[in-house]
Amino acid sequence: MKTYYRTFKRPVCILSMTVVLSITFGCKDFLETTKQGEYTTDNYPYPGNSGPYDEYIFGAYNDLRSYDLHCRGFFLAASVRSDDADKGSSVDDGGADAKTMDSFPVAPNNNAINELWKGHYALITKCNVALDQIANNNAIIATEEQKMQAEAEARFLRGYAYFNLVRFFGRVPLIDKVLPADQPGATQVGPAQLYPFIENDLQFAAANLPPSWDSKFAGRLTKGAANGLLAKVYLTQQKWGPAMSAAHSVMLSGQYDLSMKYSDIFGEKGENGKESVFEVQATASAAVPRTNGAEITQWQGVRAGGDWNLGYGFNVPNAYLSAAYEPNDPRKARTFLYRSDANNTYKTVYGENTGTTWENPIYNHKVYTNPAYRALYNDKAGRWMNIRLLRYADVVLMYAEAANELGGTANTTEALKALNSVRERARKEATVAGTLPDVTTTDQDLLRDAIRHERRIELAMEYDRFFDLVRWGISGTVLPASGRPNFVAARDNILPIPLPQIDLSKEPYKLTQNPVY
Numbered sequence: 001m002k003t004y005y006r007t008f009k010r011p012v013c014i015l016s017m018t019v020v021l022s023i024t025f026g027c028k029d030f031l032e033t034t035k036q037g038e039y040t041t042d043n044y045p046y047p048g049n050s051g052p053y054d055e056y057i058f059g060a061y062n063d064l065r066s067y068d069l070h071c072r073g074f075f076l077a078a079s080v081r082s083d084d085a086d087k088g089s090s091v092d093d094g095g096a097d098a099k100t101m102d103s104f105p106v107a108p109n110n111n112a113i114n115e116l117w118k119g120h121y122a123l124i125t126k127c128n129v130a131l132d133q134i135a136n137n138n139a140i141i142a143t144e145e146q147k148m149q150a151e152a153e154a155r156f157l158r159g160y161a162y163f164n165l166v167r168f169f170g171r172v173p174l175i176d177k178v179l180p181a182d183q184p185g186a187t188q189v190g191p192a193q194l195y196p197f198i199e200n201d202l203q204f205a206a207a208n209l210p211p212s213w214d215s216k217f218a219g220r221l222t223k224g225a226a227n228g229l230l231a232k233v234y235l236t237q238q239k240w241g242p243a244m245s246a247a248h249s250v251m252l253s254g255q256y257d258l259s260m261k262y263s264d265i266f267g268e269k270g271e272n273g274k275e276s277v278f279e280v281q282a283t284a285s286a287a288v289p290r291t292n293g294a295e296i297t298q299w300q301g302v303r304a305g306g307d308w309n310l311g312y313g314f315n316v317p318n319a320y321l322s323a324a325y326e327p328n329d330p331r332k333a334r335t336f337l338y339r340s341d342a343n344n345t346y347k348t349v350y351g352e353n354t355g356t357t358w359e360n361p362i363y364n365h366k367v368y369t370n371p372a373y374r375a376l377y378n379d380k381a382g383r384w385m386n387i388r389l390l391r392y393a394d395v396v397l398m399y400a401e402a403a404n405e406l407g408g409t410a411n412t413t414e415a416l417k418a419l420n421s422v423r424e425r426a427r428k429e430a431t432v433a434g435t436l437p438d439v440t441t442t443d444q445d446l447l448r449d450a451i452r453h454e455r456r457i458e459l460a461m462e463y464d465r466f467f468d469l470v471r472w473g474i475s476g477t478v479l480p481a482s483g484r485p486n487f488v489a490a491r492d493n494i495l496p497i498p499l500p501q502i503d504l505s506k507e508p509y510k511l512t513q514n515p516v517y
Contacts, residue, residue, distance in 0.1 A: 051142075051146050051149065051150055052140050052141065052142045052146060052150075053130060053133060053134055053140065053142065053146070053147075053150035054150075056126070056129060056130035056133050056134075056150075056154075057130055057150055057153050057154060059126045059129075059130070060123060060126040060127050060130060060153075060154060060157050061157070061219075061220075061281070063119070063122055063123040063126055064123070064157075064280040064281075064387075065280060065281075065282055065292075065293065065294040065387075066119055066122070066123075067115070067119070067295050068115045068116065068118050068119025068122065069116075069119030069120060069122070069123060070119075070280060070294060070296055070387055071115075071294070071295045071296045071299060072094075072098075072112055072115065072299060072314075073112040073113060073114075073115040073116030073119070074116060074119075074296070074463065075296060075299065075300065075314065075315045075463065076097075076098060076101040076112050076314075076315070077101065077112070077113065077116060077168055077466075077495060078463040078464070078466055078467065079315050079461060079463050079465065079466065080098075080101045080102055080314075080315055081101050081102075081104075081466045081492075082465035082466040082469065082479075083318075083320050083321070083465070083469070083478055083479055083481075083482035083483075083484070084317060084318065084320065084321040084456070084460055084461065084465045085315050085316060085317060085318060085321070085364075085461060085465075086102060086316050086318045087099060087101065087102040087314060087315070087316075088300075088303075088313045088314045088315055088316035088360055088363070089303055089312055089313040089314050089359070089360070090303075090313075090359060093312070093313075093314075094314065096110070097110050097111050097112045098112065098314070102484075103484065103486055104484060104486040104487045104488070104492050105486065105488070105491060105492055105517070106492070106495055106496060107496065108496040108497065108498060108499040108502070108513065108517055109498075109499045109500075110495075110496075110498070113168075113495050113496065113498050114498035114499075114500050114501065116168060116495075117165075117169070117497075117498050117501055120161045120162075120164055120165050121161075121175075123157060123158075123161045124158055124161050124162070124175060125175075125178075127154040127155070127157050127158035127161070128154075128158070128175065128176070128177055128178050129178055130150065130153075130154040131151060131154050131155070131158075131177075132177065132178045134147050134150050134151050134154070148208045149208055149209065149210070151204070151208065152204060152205040152207070152208035152209045152221075152226070153205070153209065153220070153221050155201040155202070155204050155205050156201065156202060156205035156209065156221050156225065156226050156229070157221075158201055159197075159198045159199075159201030159202040159205065159229070159233075160229060160278075162174075162194055162197065162198050162201075163198050163229070163232075163233055165194075166190075166191055166194040166195065166198070167236070167467055167470075167494075168494065168495050169494055169495055169496075169497060169514070170190060170191065170494040170514055171188050171189065171190045171497070171512075171514065172188060172189070172194070172497075173185055173186040173187060173188050173189075173509065173511070174186055174187060174188075174189045174193060174194065174197060176197070184505070184506035184507075184509055185505055185506060185509030185511075186509055187509060188509070188511055188512065195233065195237055198233055199230065199233060199234075202226050202229055202230040202233060203230065205221065205223075205225075205226035206223055206226035206227045206230060206246075206249075209221055209222050209223045209225070209226055210222060210223065211223045211224065211253055211255055212255055218272045218281070219272060219279055219280075219281035219386075221278070222255070222277075223253070224249075224250045224253050224255050224256060224277055225277050225278040225390065227246045227247070227249045227250045227253075228246070228247070228250045228277045228278065228390050228394070228395045228398075229278060229390060230242075230246045231243045231244075231246035231247040231250070231395060231398045231399070231402075232390075232394075232398060234246060234402075235398050235401065235402060235471070236467070236471045238405070238471075240402045240405040240406045241402070241406060243398060243399075243401075243402040244399055244402035244403050244406065244411075247395050247396070247398045247399035247402065248399055250277065250392070250395045251395065251396065251399060251418075255274075256274055256275065256276075256277060256392040256395070257274045257275075257392065258274075258275070258392060258393060258396070258421060258422065258424075258425040259274055260273050260274055260275045261428070261429060262330065262331055262334060262425065262426055262429060263330070263333075263334045263349060263429060265388075265391070266334065266365075266366040266367070266388070267349065267370055268370055268373060268384075268385070271386045272386070274392070275391050275392045275393065276388065276391065276392075277390040277391060277392055277394075277395060278389045278390035279386050279387065279388050279389065279390075280294060280386055280387035280389060281386055282294040282383060282384055282385060282386050282387070283384055284377045284379065284383060284384035285377065286376065286377055286378060289377040289378065289379035289381070289383070289384075290379065290381055290383045293381070293382075293383025293384050293385075294383055294385070294386075294387055295381075295383060296367075296387055297311070297367045297369065297381070297382035297383065297385040298310075298311045298312065298381040298382055298383060299311060299312050299314050299315070300312075300313070300314055300315045300316075300363070300364050300367045301313070301363070301367065301368070301369065301380070301381075301382055302337070302355070302358055302363050302368070303358065303359040303360060303363075304355055304357055304358045304359055305357065306357075308355045308357065308358060309380065310368075310369065310374075310380050310381075310382065311380075311381070311382065313359055313360050313363065315364055315461070316360055316362050316363055316364060317335055317336050317362060317364060317460065317461055318362075320482045320483070321335075321456075321460055321461075322336060324453070324456055324457065325457060326435070326436060326457075327432075327435070328430055328431070328432040328435040329426065329430070329435065329436060329457065330426060330427075330429040330430050330431070330435075331426050331457055331458065331460070333349075333365070334349060334365055334366065335364070335365050335366060335460045335461055336362055336365055337354065337362065337363040337364065337365035337368055338354060338361065338362055339354055339355065339356065339358040339360070339361045339362070340353060340354045340355065340356045341356060342356075348365070348368055349365060349368060350368075350370055350371060350372075352371065364461050366460075366461050366462070367382065367385065369382035369385060388462065389463070391459075391462070393422050393425070393458050393459070394455075394458075394459055394462075394464070396418045396421060396422055397418065397419065397422060397451060397454060397455050397458065397459075399414070399415075399418045400414075400415040400416075400418035400419040400451050400454075401415070401448075401451050401452075401455075403415035403418070404444060404447050404448055404451060405448070407444055409442075412442050412444070412447065415447060415451065416438075416439060416440070416442075416447070419439055419447075419450065419451055419454055420438045420439060422454060422458055423436045423437075423438065423439070423454065424436075424438075426458070452468070452472065455468060456468075470489075470493045475487070475489050475492075475493055476488070476489030476490075479492075488516070490515075490516060491515075491516035491517065494514055495514075496513060496514055496517040497511055497512070497513050497514055497517075
């Protein structure tokens with residue numbers, strides 16, 4: 001059996017598990033060349049000696065692109081619930097499932113949260129299958145190093161899934177192995193049990209993942225990704241010392257920096273660059289424009305007719321976010337995509353005049369697709385766009401936040417240095433002198449406010465804002481003040497356990513609903 005692969009001039013290719021034991025390479029590039037090699041009985045099925053467990057690991061990676069994991073339920077729960085975004089699209093599009101993510105409360109029978117639950121547990125199941133193969137399949141010949149590295153990848157992805165689940169739902173079943181067919185479920189536990197488990201998975205990943213991969217494996221998990229996510233896990237629990245240490249290890253790794261222009265980060269040019277710490281890989285070709293991609297961009301694309309029919313128009317930045325920007329901050333132009341009208345002509349990041357017939361006046365500019373790639377793939381869906389889940393600027397701001405919370409002259413100095421490095425990168429694209437001056441205050445409370453503000457602006461529309469509001473303990477005041485009068489923190493900081501999952505569960509693992517719902 002032979003499986004053919006192609007090599008490319010620009011190393012932003014991804015690995016996609018298309019069928020069991022068959023690995024294909026896809027790449028976003030105008031410079032695609034002809035096939036350069038093929039698998040033989042000597043090198044099949046591990047290209048470049050990547051690893052004997054890749055058929056299981058790639059199955060888990062593929063789930064990161066799935067609709068249930070990173071699409072409608074994800075952006076509704078992580079972004080639309082915040083003060084920065086509105087549902088978008090037409091008034092009734094998405095029904096109560098979408099509208100209640102904006103207006104609260106979210107009902108237990110909401111299908112979007114059921115999708116979210118299923119997607120995360122599908123990923124956990126694949127991770128547990130991979131871990132079971134690593135531990136118990138003696139037919140696979142592997143070195144101890146290969147086993148540890150594969151285990152680290154699987155445990156990172158499992159830790160990521162549980163980190164999302166505990167923040168979304170609070171109390172969930174903890175499944176750490178492949179369950180026997182006759183076992184009806186697992187025990188539902190809360191944050192006190194889940195966070196140590198998540199930390200343990202990510203600590204193992206940080207200790208055993210490589211700092212980088214060969215370019216043909218762009219997007220595979222690294223030590224920096226594990227430490228960066230671990231920093232966020234610690235920060236969520238207000239473990240300031242460990243959070244600062246984990247973030248600092250990423251900053252000292254030499255693998256990442258803030259050299260990329262902010263306006264370039266979110267397009268194809270910015271994929272897998274020095275800003276990328278954890279990025280979901282998607283790809284397309286003219287022959288296969290959608291199958292190996294992710295749907296989250298299409299769901300947020302411009303909603304209009306004709307040539308402007310780029311998506312469904314969900315998850316749009318709102319007036320509350322717009323008002324938060326400092327004067328002349330260039331990051332606003334890369335976040336807000338405005339509809340043109342009789343009095344104003346606006347442009348996209350690629351220089352096109354925006355349409356006058358768009359259904360919504362504003363869209364998310366960070367997911368706007370390059371028209372050249374739409375033509376290349378003869379497709380408008382944007383499914384080839386990668387999903388940025390953790391950027392280096394996020395890590396730097398986590399370091400600043402943790403340092404400020406620890407206090408003391410030395411830590412305050414570190415916090416200011418980190419905060420201002422992010423502002424410095426942003427102001428390089430400013431057209432007005434004096435834009436985004438360095439923050440100079442050494443008052444802990446004022447510096448805390450400045451760091452929180454910077455997180456909001458730098459990471460706008462990137463699926464972090466709602467979680468930040470909750471962990472800062474201010475969701476109960478901020479969200480009602482931003483047009484969500486029905487938001488009640490004691491209830492709405494977490495989602496209800498999906499009713500279909502409660503109905504499917506059986507004793508002794510019967511799921512119980514979260515309080516107040």
